[in-house]
Structure formats: C-alpha cells, structure tokens
Amino acid sequence: MAFAVGCIAKTHSDGKFSSVKISNFGQMDERFYRGGRPKEKDFATLKALGIQTIIDLTDNTPEEKGYVEAQDMRYAKHCD
Numbered sequence: 001m002a003f004a005v006g007c008i009a010k011t012h013s014d015g016k017f018s019s020v021k022i023s024n025f026g027q028m029d030e031r032f033y034r035g036g037r038p039k040e041k042d043f044a045t046l047k048a049l050g051i052q053t054i055i056d057l058t059d060n061t062p063e064e065k066g067y068v069e070a071q072d073m074r075y076a077k078h079c080d
Contacts, residue, residue, distance in 0.1 A: 019045050040067045047071040 017025060022042050025035035033051065037058070046054070053074040056064065068075040 017049075020049070021045070038067075043067050043071045043073065047073055 022038050023036035025033065027033050038046065051073065053076060054068045055076045057078045065075045
C-alpha cells in the first residue's frame with residue numbers, strides 16, 4: 001500500500017510547500033497529503049496549510065498525539 005501511495009503523489013513547483021520540512025511530503029489530491037514523520041515544530045506548519053486531521057499509520061512515540069492536539073488538530077491512530 002505504501003508503494004502505491006508513493007507512486008500517485010504529486011510534486012509541486014509552485015512553492016506552496018516551501019515551508020514544509022517533512023521528508024517525502026506531498027499532496028496526493030485536493031484533500032490528502034502524505035509524508036514522513038513530522039517533528040514537533042512541523043505540526044504548526046501543517047496547521048497553517050489548513051490540515052485539520054493527522055492520521056498516524058505507524059507506531060510512534062506517545063508525545064506525537066500531544067503535539068497534534070496542541071495545534072488544535074485531530075489525531076487518529078491506525079488500527080492493527
């Protein structure tokens with residue numbers, strides 16, 4: 001699944017995402033974005049882009065949920 005998602009991701013040359021420092025970040029369509037693991041400061045950048053929900057598809061550190069909620073965003077964890 002991750003391979004298929006990576007293949008359909010779009011690249012952007014308009015500079016809209018120049019402030020995003022998350023590895024492999026890109027916009028998949030008008031509603032969905034994907035990327036590597038954000039650092040704490042990256043969630044404010046995602047919020048500024050209008051992103052409202054973070055869906056975590058990995059096993060992560062417990063504090064990530066707190067970083068997301070501190071930006072008044074929703075955090076959703078994948079189900080095993």
